[in-house]
Amino acid sequence: MSAYMAGEPDTAAEALDWQGRPLRCQDCPHEDIHAEGRCDLGKICVADRRRKRIDRFFSQNAALAARYLDHPYFEVRALAAKHASVFLLTPLKDDPEPDVRVVAAARLPLARIRDMRFDPEARVRIALAERMEGNDLVALLGDSDYQVRIAAARRAPPDALVYLMHDPETDVRRVVARRLPQGHLARMVNDDDPLVRVVVAEHLEPERLAPLVADPDMRVRFVVAERIDPRFLPALAEDSVPPVAEVARQRLAPTS
Incomplete structure (x- = not known):
């Protein structure tokens, strides 16, 4: 038994697509790679609804990720974005799903993601804060979400942290106290x-x-x-x- 299968109840009998329909290899456009062991129904499958199975597929077949950046299932888009060329990810900044936008924020060049500090999802803004440096982080110190402020405070220039000395959240001030x-x-x-x-x-x-x-x-x-x-x-x-x-x-x- 392979390491990734240990302790998992993954079986082909549970192979359903993202809309709950049973999966069959006969219906898959990647049947040709099945013989090479790079996909396996119920274990390694891009059409499956389970995140782990999709992730295994792209880990084995990264070259195919670009084909799935506009897939209707957001988990497929997000996992494909982890493996696709960074030059293809700019449109994902406007993806309707935060999980996809988080990957875009984590992988795109910094010059391309500065405008994402206005993203409505805190997780996306946290992804930005964990990558930005210097003065780019100052704007995020005033973010409405305390978790974003924490992420920004951990990387912002120490002198800029004076703005957070009286932050209403204890966890923010604790981070500030470590770096002031x-x-x-x-x-x-x-x-x-x-x-x-x-x-x-x-x-x-x-x-x-x-x-x-x-x-x-x-x-x-x-x-x-x-x-x-x-x-x-x-x-x-x-x-x-x-x-x-x-x-x-x-x-x-x-x-x-």
């Missing part, structure tokens, strides 16, 4: 969410951590006790939370 330059990061010590302040405590220079010594969240104080300049450790050595105090006392103890 020190001068701007110090302004996030009063963030409303302790999970953000933990990231700030992990990345801020030790001599800048003093404002977090009395943070109301013990997770923040614990990180501070591990990293802060030793001059500020005495206060943490008296912390009401034993693990925090213990870390501070260990760091204050003279080394032999």
